[in-house]
Amino acid sequence: MHHPRVLVVIPAFNEEGNIPHVLEEIRSLSNPPDAVVVDDGSTDGTADAARRAGVPVISLPVNGGMFCAVQAGFRYAYRHGYDIAIQVDADGQHDPSGIPALIAPILERGVDVVIGSRYLGKVEYKMPMARSVGTKVFGRLTSAFVGQSITDTTCGFRAYGRAAIRLFATETSFEFRDAVGLVVLHRGGFTLCEVPVTVHPRRSGRSSINAFLTIIYPLHYLLALAVELLRKPVRKG
Amino acid sequence: MILSTKLLALIACLALAVVVFELVRKKRIREEYSILWLGVTVASAVLILFDRVTLRLIKLAGGVNLASFFFFGGLVFSVVMLLNLTVRISEIKRKQNVLLQEAGLMREHIERLEREMVQIRGGSGKGPQ
Numbered sequence: 533m534h535h536p537r538v539l540v541v542i543p544a545f546n547e548e549g550n551i552p553h554v555l556e557e558i559r560s561l562s563n564p565p566d567a568v569v570v571d572d573g574s575t576d577g578t579a580d581a582a583r584r585a586g587v588p589v590i591s592l593p594v595n596g597g598m599f600c601a602v603q604a605g606f607r608y609a610y611r612h613g614y615d616i617a618i619q620v621d622a623d624g625q626h627d628p629s630g631i632p633a634l635i636a637p638i639l640e641r642g643v644d645v646v647i648g649s650r651y652l653g654k655v656e657y658k659m660p661m662a663r664s665v666g667t668k669v670f671g672r673l674t675s676a677f678v679g680q681s682i683t684d685t686t687c688g689f690r691a692y693g694r695a696a697i698r699l700f701a702t703e704t705s706f707e708f709r710d711a712v713g714l715v716v717l718h719r720g721g722f723t724l725c726e727v728p729v730t731v732h733p734r735r736s737g738r739s740s741i742n743a744f745l746t747i748i749y750p751l752h753y754l755l756a757l758a759v760e761l762l763r764k765p766v767r768k769g
Numbered sequence: 770m771i772l773s774t775k776l777l778a779l780i781a782c783l784a785l786a787v788v789v790f791e792l793v794r795k796k797r798i799r800e801e802y803s804i805l806w807l808g809v810t811v812a813s814a815v816l817i818l819f820d821r822v823t824l825r826l827i828k829l830a831g832g833v834n835l836a837s838f839f840f841f842g843g844l845v846f847s848v849v850m851l852l853n854l855t856v857r858i859s860e861i862k863r864k865q866n867v868l869l870q871e872a873g874l875m876r877e878h879i880e881r882l883e884r885e886m887v888q889i890r891g892g893s894g895k896g897p898q
Contacts, residue, residue: 570873588881590873596866604870608877704867 541605648689653728
């Protein structure tokens with residue numbers, strides 16, 4: 533792929549304190565990709581902070597949730613003809629220096645989706661035990677369904693090629709999230725691979741993942757997986 | 770069914786019908802969603818009015834009495850209604866996501882065009898107006 537157009541999609545909800553640092557780190561890369569911030573109905577100055585940094589901002593009028601924000605970014609990538617879209621969290625946890633390694637398998641081997649793995653790479657903070665155990669269990673289960681080893685099914689630091697961008701941008705009937713999203717992609721004939729990434733602690737603010745979500749998540753995962761396996765697979769291309 | 774119970778049940782049906790009708794009139798409920806409520810109200814009133822026939826039918830189906838039949842009917846209706854509302858909420862959430870995304874994308878597009886216009890005006894020496 534010659535001169536691929538790469539876009540970093542940054543979904544953000546009340547990340548005024550973190551977004552300038554994230555954009556600065558992306559700009560400091562040797563070959564910086566384009567970036568778009570999706571402000572998911574923030575009540576602080578997230579959108580203005582991103583505009584001041586000179587990047588396009590997709591401002592959702594009200595909070596639509598993580599998937600809604602990410603999908604808005606993918607619609608933008610699809611309409612503007614980007615070859616690769618990378619999801620990077622706005623809290624500063626994903627290290628943008630990992631972007632070249634993340635897009636390399638797409639450029640060199642034509643892989644459709646590259647997943648950043650904290651377990652192959654480095655986690656610079658202590659993940660709560662319940663979340664850590666859950667992620668590993670989902671990893672094993674997902675690996676069994678996709679027929680290859682996936683160590684980190686919940687890390688949002690991922691790169692998507694054109695076919696995956698198109699699917700994520702146009703399919704509105706269900707959400708391609710986390711582990712189940714990977715099963716959907718595998719069943720649709722998309723190729724997946726993992727690369728090691730480094731994850732930092734949050735710079736400021738608090739995570740939106742609370743105890744209630746930690747309990748609900750496994751139930752949601754199992755239900756979504758069972759339903760997905762009974763559905764007709766999506767088609768690549 | 771004794772007359773006072775029958776009257777009370779019929780008044781309850783009438784009250785429900787009036788409330789639903791009033792909500793439709795005030796545009797708080799769309800006509801299409803009120804049909805199920807009004808249908809159930811009318812059906813209940815008919816079953817209460819002809820309670821002897823209703824009881825005979827219940828016993829033919831293996832039921833015991835009118836009260837248990839109405840409780841069972843109410844439960845079934847509630848479950849159907851909740852499922853119906855869940856389907857509609859899911860569909861509304863899907864549409865809301867699309868609209869939110871499109872609103873955000875349009876705003877970004879407008880901001881981009883405004884920046885370009887400012888640049889063009891600045892380049893032609895007129896400056897932004």
